[in-house]
Amino acid sequence: MADNPHIGESFESFLRDEGICEEVTATAIKRTLVMQIEQEMAANNISKSEMARRMKTSASQLARLLDPDNDRIQLDTLIRAAAAVGKGIAVELV
Secondary structure, eight states, X not given: OOOOTTTTSOHHHHHHHXXXXXXXXXXXXXXXXXXXXXXXXXXXXXXXXXXXXXXXXXHHHHHHHHOXXXXXXXXHHHHHHHHHTTOOOOOOOO
C-alpha cells in the first residue's frame, strides 16, 4: 500500500494542495448563510413570497439566493436577506 502524502496535514492544507480551497470555502460560507436565513424564515413564519416582498426582489432571485449550490450571490443581496429576517451580516478577514 502506498503512503498517503496527506496524512498528518490539515484539511485546509489538503484543499490548498488540491487547488480547491477558495471554492470549497465559498460554498461552505454560502450554505451556512442559506441555512441560517432559512432557519430565521421558519422561526418567524416567513414564507418565500413574503421574504421576496421584504427583500424587494423577485421569487426567482430569492430562489437563487436559497440555492445552496449557487455561490454567486452579491453581498448586498445577503444584507437585504438578513435584514428581511431581522438580522445583520458580519464580515471579517481572518
